[in-house]
Each structure stands twice: as structure tokens, then as C-alpha cells.
Amino acid sequence: MRQPGRENAPEQQREEEPGFQLLDYSVTIGEYQAKMDIQEQLAALRQRIATIDGKYRQSTAPAPKPVAFVEELLSGQVVETPHGSHFETEKLHASHSRHGSVDIADLLGLPHDLLAPLTNGAIPSSHPTRWAFLDTETTGLAGGSGTYAFLVGIGSVEEEGFRVRQFFMRDYGEEASQLHAVSEYLQRFDVLITYNGKTYDQPLLETRFRMCRARHPFGRLEHLDLLFGARRLWKRRMENCRLSHLEHQVLGFEREGDVPGSLIPYIFFEYVRTRRATRLLPVFQHNVLDIVSLACLTAIVPEAYRNPETVPVRHGSDLLGLARWLLQVGRSDQALALMRRAVDIGLPDHLLFPTLLDTGLLLKKLGDEPAALAAFTDLAASKNPCRVRALEELAKYYEHRERNYSMALEMTRSALAECDSPEIRHREARLRQRVTGKLKRASVSATLFPQSPAAHKAR
Numbered sequence: 147m148r149q150p151g152r153e154n155a156p157e158q159q160r161e162e163e164p165g166f167q168l169l170d171y172s173v174t175i176g177e178y179q180a181k182m183d184i185q186e187q188l189a190a191l192r193q194r195i196a197t198i199d200g201k202y203r204q205s206t207a208p209a210p211k212p213v214a215f216v217e218e219l220l221s222g223q224v225v226e227t228p229h230g231s232h233f234e235t236e237k238l239h240a241s242h243s244r245h246g247s248v249d250i251a252d253l254l255g256l257p258h259d260l261l262a263p264l265t266n267g268a269i270p271s272s273h274p275t276r277w278a279f280l281d282t283e284t285t286g287l288a289g290g291s292g293t294y295a296f297l298v299g300i301g302s303v304e305e306e307g308f309r310v311r312q313f314f315m316r317d318y319g320e321e322a323s324q325l326h327a328v329s330e331y332l333q334r335f336d337v338l339i340t341y342n343g344k345t346y347d348q349p350l351l352e353t354r355f356r357m358c359r360a361r362h363p364f365g366r367l368e369h370l371d372l373l374f375g376a377r378r379l380w381k382r383r384m385e386n387c388r389l390s391h392l393e394h395q396v397l398g399f400e401r402e403g404d405v406p407g408s409l410i411p412y413i414f415f416e417y418v419r420t421r422r423a424t425r426l427l428p429v430f431q432h433n434v435l436d437i438v439s440l441a442c443l444t445a446i447v448p449e450a451y452r453n454p455e456t457v458p459v460r461h462g463s464d465l466l467g468l469a470r471w472l473l474q475v476g477r478s479d480q481a482l483a484l485m486r487r488a489v490d491i492g493l494p495d496h497l498l499f500p501t502l503l504d505t506g507l508l509l510k511k512l513g514d515e516p517a518a519l520a521a522f523t524d525l526a527a528s529k530n531p532c533r534v535r536a537l538e539e540l541a542k543y544y545e546h547r548e549r550n551y552s553m554a555l556e557m558t559r560s561a562l563a564e565c566d567s568p569e570i571r572h573r574e575a576r577l578r579q580r581v582t583g584k585l586k587r588a589s590v591s592a593t594l595f596p597q598s599p600a601a602h603k604a605r
Contacts (some may be wrong), residue, residue: 216423229322233314237434241307246397248442253303263451264375269368274303278335281436282347285411296414298328301437310434322358329363337368341389341440344371375447382463393439405432462488482508503532537561551580
């Protein structure tokens, strides 16, 4: 209860009264605000530290991705054999579809004797449905007993289109089962077609069959390695003859998202280690595309050897490979026609001059000396890498056919000016002696048997 008159008491008196203290509010409030600022900063710091601690305290290893086995991601089945089990899948390219510039339906109508010229008669006649197109994906390119063919693809021509069946070993222990199924599947075919298969795929598979103590099925199959025919046909124009390159340049097909072949072994090793097949799926697609491209190239390459005179080409260099093949099999007249056609279509200089020289040599071999002489004369008229050889051929002609040693010596000296070689020097010395001897004999004859001016004039 307020005491009366208390409010009017002097300030000094109030300070002296017991129990009463006057506070300096200005100082107290400032200190209080400073203390509050520090407290807030400390609280914020504690909260930040707690957040960081909580972040690392709750951090754990990421949850492992669910295992996705190959049989769960691809349509197919696990096949049981007397040697265990493995996985198989199929891919059908319908007959109405196309692969680049080739209609799949055209594969069924390929001639039965299509492969005969390219194989020198080893495959005289065989229906396309009896052809097996084989390609493998392996754990490396070194070969030998340590390299496995973990995926074997076999393509075949059918009424429905082009079918590719793939035999996959999910682990090394399934190899015997996989190879057994491959051998059984190949029994329906008569011809094996590969790309570099004679050098790599077949020897590798034969080794794997031996390692599994099984007999390989390749002994009864006629084998066409398309690489050799394709290389002979296109190596003068293409920078390389790899299947993927020809697929793009010849078929006009370009892959999208394809896995590089150099990575395929490592992808399989990762699958064996983790059992996650997601990254393995592009390998199956890579194998399918290789086999389909092989089949489509089989519709093009053997046909060029079957009818080389009428083969439609836009590059003269493609005809040169066919011409050289015709020479090897003894068809010189057809080879000559292709060489002339190649020159007419057009050739780069590094191919043109050797082709002109080969044309002259072939004409000489066939006995057409006037045409050969014209070819060598044209080649010797300009500076080119084959001019020396053309001059030598002209020197031979004038020496041995026309007995014109002076002209032969002139051709030889022109060749010697281009290339100083022991052979040309030897020819030049021999011709010089013949020319000198002929002049001496003519001089002696004129001395011993002088002719009257009238006779000389009549002559």
C-alpha cells in the first residue's frame, strides 16, 4: 500500500531509505542486448554443428542396386542340356523390314549358286536357308586357351525374315552347355558364313570345344569368310574393311548407341562379378547388328564375283579388285574388259597409271601387240611412276620384234635418265654394241660392194 506523500520525497532521501536501489537502466539494457546477441550466435552455431554432425552420422553406403539377371531383362529362356544350363534368346528381323539399303525379304531369293565363284566352286549350290551366319563376342582378342566366347550368335534366313539366335553363358561353368547347344543348332545348316571367321571365330571355337572335350561341328560345314572377298573388292577405295565401316559405307546403315567392341570383354567381366545385366544388353544388340550386316553384305559381295561384267559400280577402283581376281582364276579377257571399264569410269592417279601398265602387259600376254604398243607409248609420253617400266617394254619391243636397235637404245636411254639401275645399264650397253656393230657391218658392206649412182638412186 502506497504511503501518503511518498512520491514527493526528495531523491536523496529515497536513496538512503533501506531496501531501495536506483537502477541505471541505460547500462543494463545495452549489456542485455549484447548478451542476447552472443546467445543467438552460439545457438545458431550449435544448430549448424548439430546439422553437420547429423548429416555425417546418418550417412551410410548407398543402397545396392537390385540385381537384374540377364534372363529377367531379355526375352528368352534358360536351356537345360546334358552338360548343364545356359541362356538363349532370339531376335527376328521381319521380311518386310530393311537393313540399310537391303530388303530382308531379298535374302530368301538369293541364287543357289551365288557363293560358287567366290569359293572357287567349293559351294556349288546351296539354298540361303541352309546358310549359318556366325559371329562371337569374346573375353579378348588374344585367342588361345584363356579366351572364352561368352556369346555366340547364329543368323539364318527364313520365310518370316532373318532370325538371330544367341547362346550366352552366364558364367564360365556354363560353357560346355552353351557349346553343346551351338553344335546341335548348326546341324541344320550346310554353309558357315563369317567375317574374319577363318582367322578368329572358328579357330577360337574349335579351341573351346577341345577344352570342353567335345567334337566341334565345323568339319562338315563349308566355310565362306566374306572378309577376303570384301577386302579384294573395296580395299583400294575404303580406308579399312572392318564390318562396321562397310556397314556404313556400303549398306548405308549407321548404328546409334552402339557399344565399342573394345569394351565388350570388360562389360562381361563386370557382369560375372556383379550379376547386373543392364550394361550387358547393348552387347547382345551389337552382336545382332553384326550378324544382320554380314547377311546383307553376303547379298552384295558374292554377286559382284558372280557377274563381274554387269556389276553396278560408281567407282572404277572397285572394278580393279574384281579384275585381279579374274586374272587369278584365269579369266584374262574378262579382266581386261574390267580394267578398261575402270579407266573409263575414272581412277585417281595413283591407280590410273598402274592400271594402264597392267592393261598393256595383259594385252602383250594375250598377243595383241599393236594395242600393247599403243598402251606403252601413251604411258611413256608423260611423266608418271610407271613411265620407266613402259619405256623398258618399248625397248624390248623394238629390239626383239622390229630389230630396230637405234629406237630400242633411245627408249633405254630415256629410261636410264629416269632411273639408273644395273638392269637398264646392262641393256643400254648391249644395245650400244649392237648399234655400233650394225653400223660397222653397213660400212664394210658399202666398201666391199659399192653401188653405182644409178643403182643407188634406183634404190
